[in-house]
Amino acid sequence: DGGITQSPKYLFRKEGQNVTLSCEQNLNHDAMYWYRQDPGQGLRLIYYSQIVNDFQKGDIAEGYSVSREKKESFPLTVTSAQKNPTAFYLCASSATGGRVPYNEQFFGPGTRLTVL
Amino acid sequence: AQTVTQSQPEMSVQEAETVTLSCTYDTSESDYYLFWYKQPPSRQMILVIRQEAYKQQNATENRFSVNFQKAAKSFSLKISDSQLGDAAMYFCAYRSGRDDKIIFGKGTRLHILP
Numbered sequence: 001d002g003g004i005t006q007s008p009k010y011l012f013r014k015e016g017q018n019v020t021l022s023c024e025q026n027l028n029h030d031a032m033y034w035y036r037q038d039p040g041q042g043l044r045l046i047y048y049s050q051i052v053n054d055f056q057k058g059d060i061a062e063g064y065s066v067s068r069e070k071k072e073s074f075p076l077t078v079t080s081a082q083k084n085p086t087a088f089y090l091c092a093s094s095a096t097g098g099r100v101p102y103n104e105q106f107f108g109p110g111t112r113l114t115v116l
Numbered sequence: 117a118q119t120v121t122q123s124q125p126e127m128s129v130q131e132a133e134t135v136t137l138s139c140t141y142d143t144s145e146s147d148y149y150l151f152w153y154k155q156p157p158s159r160q161m162i163l164v165i166r167q168e169a170y171k172q173q174n175a176t177e178n179r180f181s182v183n184f185q186k187a188a189k190s191f192s193l194k195i196s197d198s199q200l201g202d203a204a205m206y207f208c209a210y211r212s213g214r215d216d217k218i219i220f221g222k223g224t225r226l227h228i229l230p
Binding site: 031033040041042043045048050058088090092094096102103104105106107109110 | 125149151158159160161162163166168207211216217218220221222223
């Protein structure tokens with residue numbers, strides 16, 4: 001089955017520690033995205049990548065970092081510089097370019113991060 | 117910058133009835149795509165329906181249909197014969213034809229009353 005996996009589903013960390021959230025896709029999508037979801041805020045874009053070894057900041061990139069060494073993987077690191085890291089994090093992927101006109105995003109199941 | 121507005125934070129509908137969720141967007145572009153996503157209690161985001169701006173015909177997927185008013189920049193979602201499984205947060209979303217980023221509204225929580 002093609003899809004997007006995120007692990008773990010729940011993650012607890014102590015304040016001041018960096019933590020890395022995993023995101024893997026086997027949909028052969030070029031683009032991948034990380035979103036943060038807070039109550040009443042909808043989805044806010046943290047980082048996105050349209051091709052391997054390249055990524056761009058989204059609307060709320062401060063305190064986060066990413067890498068894109070493989071097409072299938074787009075891990076997100078929540079650093080100690082992120083002031084309020086407790087949230088639900090969603091990873092998504094999509095095709096790019098005009099061959100697939102809609103290029104809708106497909107989502108993973110999410111990771112709930114709680115910083116104690 | 118493009119924006120997506122969902123003016124109804126919460127709505128309720130009786131089972132088997134019809135409900136319409138509102139969405140407006142702001143853009144100066146002519147080439148774009150619109151989506152409705154559903155997020156049930158499991159929090160898995162599921163694409164419900166999509167519409168291309170160039171297509172005048174409203175998209176339909178089984179019990180879900182949209183009313184796309186391009187001039188008014190409105191993209192409402194109609195759910196017919198509401199079922200208990202339709203209870204979820206619904207997000208309206210916009211994608212420019214120039215890039216792959218999607219802009220989401222803040223969502224409407226839909227309750228289905230048995």
